[in-house]
Amino acid sequence: MPFEVHKMTAPQSDTPADPVADHNQILLAAAQAKQIAASRRRKLADKAGNYLMPLLTVSALLLMWEALGTAFPGGLPSPSMVLMDAQELIFNPFYDRGGVDKGLFWHVLTSLSRVGIGFGLAAVCGVLLGAFLGTVDWARKGTDPIIQVLRTVPPLAWLPISLAALREAQPSALFVIFITSIWPIVINTMVGVRNIPQDYVNVAKVLRLTPGEYFFKIMLPAATPHIFTGLRIGVGMSWLAIVASEMLLGGVGIGFFIWDQYNSSRMSDIIVALVWVGLVGFVLDRLVALVGQYVSRGTTAD
Amino acid sequence: MSKPLLSLENIYVDFERDGVISQVLENVSLSVHKGEFLSIIGHSGCGKSTLLNVVAGLVPVTLGAALLDNKEIKGPGPERAVVFQNHSLLPWMTVYENVRLAVAKLYGARENLKQLHDRTLHNLELVKMTHAKDKRPGEISGGMKQRVGIARALAMEPKVLLLDEPFGALDALTRAHLQDTVMELHERIRSTVLMITHDVDEAVLLADRVVMMTNGPKARIGEIVDVKTPRPRDRKQVLQDAQFIDCRRSIVGFLEAHDHAHPAPAEPA
Ligand SMILES: Nc1ncnc2c1ncn2[C@@H]1O[C@H](COP(=O)(O)OP(=O)(O)OP(=O)(O)O)[C@@H](O)[C@H]1O
Ligand SMILES: [Mg+2]
DSSP: OOOOOOOOOOOOTTSOOOHHHHHHHHHHHHHHHHHHHHHHHHHHHHHHHHHHHHHHHHHHHHHHHHHHHHHSTTSSOOHHHHHHHTHHHHHOTTOBOSTTOBOHHHHHHHHHHHHHHHHHHHHHHHHHHHHHHHHOHHHHHHHHHHHHHHTTSOHHHHHHHHHHHHOSHHHHHHHHHHHHHHHHHHHHHHHHHHTOOHHHHHHHHHHTOOHHHIIIIIIHHHHHHHHHHHHHHHHHHHHHHHHHHHHHHOSSSHHHHHHHHHHTTOHHHHHHHHHHHHHHHHHHHHHHHHHHHHHTTTOSOO | OOOOSEEEEEEEEEEEETTEEEEEEEEEEEEEOTTOEEEEEOOTTSSHHHHHHHHHTSSOOSEEEEEETTEEOOSOOTTEEEEOTTOOOOTTSOHHHHHHHHHHHHHTTTSOHHHHHHHHHHHHHHTTOGGGTTSOGGGSOHHHHHHHHHHHHHHTOOSEEEEESTTTTOOHHHHHHHHHHHHHHHHHHOOEEEEEOSOHHHHHHHOSEEEEEOOSSSBOEEEEEEOOOOSSOOTTGGGGOHHHHHHHHHHHHHHHHTOTTSOOOOOOO
16 A cells, blocks of 8 residues: 555553643644645546556547548548458458458568567677677777668668578568667667776776676676667667568568559558558567566666 | 885876876875775875775886885785675675675685685674675665675775775765774784875774875875774774874874865976
């Protein structure tokens, strides 16, 4: 229970009852009860705001969209049309009729597994490379301009190059994710490592920690908040990259699904898929943020 | 007399920033024998921490020699444990893990897990911090952090213990308790200790010699007084000890003479 009345110690039985103290006791209890009630009301209003306001804006937007859709038929389908057209897609994400004719869950799962591999590799390589560049000054100076240029190359621009080099669709898609999401991880890890407080370095020096011990016991934990900033940006970019690259590569995956439905002019299906893309991207971001919060608890000094 | 354990011979320490040199220590010489307890006192910013860091091996000397066991000090090492002025605990480790890191590093190769565990707990017990062993540094008070820092340094059983204002953030009672702990330890394992402090009573109570530094820049050792009050010392009884009172008076006199408001006349070059 977050709210509890901390009762004053009861007057001892052998001391004579003091009417003034008793009266004060009652007044105090009443004041405390009032405090608690006020705090409860504040919390409730806060919660209501947190859930009610988004609900209000979303329904307002949907209503507006619905009105526009009815006013100008033939353009974008209105929400009610989407609901009718894409019933199976919305309510049964798990169907599987073989080939690419699957429910959205399976498309998203395939895309997510690609992100898992590509982003996982980027995370490991990015942290290692960032730690190296953050430690070795001349290496950082040598690579900094290259990194600054490469990180601005958009995901789709990598696709022809990786297709030419790797020749197959699947590894190319993975490479695009990898190369898109690695830069923020490298850069942020590097910043984190360069900013390790001198105090921690001194402790490591006095204890004569080996490079391995230093890496795991000092460098990684000290740079954790920065590393997770990089990972969070990276996971968002990898989700952007997967949808884009799958559009061109074909096969199962949410990106190709969107492209496929576009070619058969099924706008309603595309809208449903977009909602999935957005929600999954949001969940990925929150997930990395939560893991980061958990792992870096206590890493900030004092 | 036997050879000193630690000797600083005419050391100069300069810091350079953007081509500008600031001279912090000028021609400092000091010999410390094994088992001695030295207090270092001086006004803020004069270079006390710098002097301690030279011994720790964290700051290189510009000129002169810093010798430990007749070997030049080339870098830091666990035989010269430091309790840093800002405690420097690793915030991602618990109190226990912070001490355990030092214990594992020094005794990991020779002792089994049970022994390492006991050693860690023993050192936490010395500073009365066992109750908070699973807390992180962010969850304990400044004084508690300093105590853990002391436990970590003691756990290394160093040849030379370097204390940079170790009791600065403590309340009077805890401070007295820890002073007693350090005195007992020094008595028992005869460790060599260099301790920086701003507290004149503390300096005299704990030390065999009190080193007084002049104001920076170009700080040097102004005076050294011997504290001949016999050990073990009792914090109440020493207040009546004539020697103790003498030492105290000369230190206060020195500090007043070097007050920033009334700087001592510059010495000819
Ligand atoms: N790494 C450094 N680079 C440049 N200047 C430094 C460095 N470390 C210390 N100094 C300077 O050296 C002088 C002495 O610093 P030091 O920390 O030794 O003082 P202190 O006597 O320990 O002071 P306090 O009692 O406040 O801790 C200061 O003027 C400080 O600015
Ligand atoms: Mg200092």
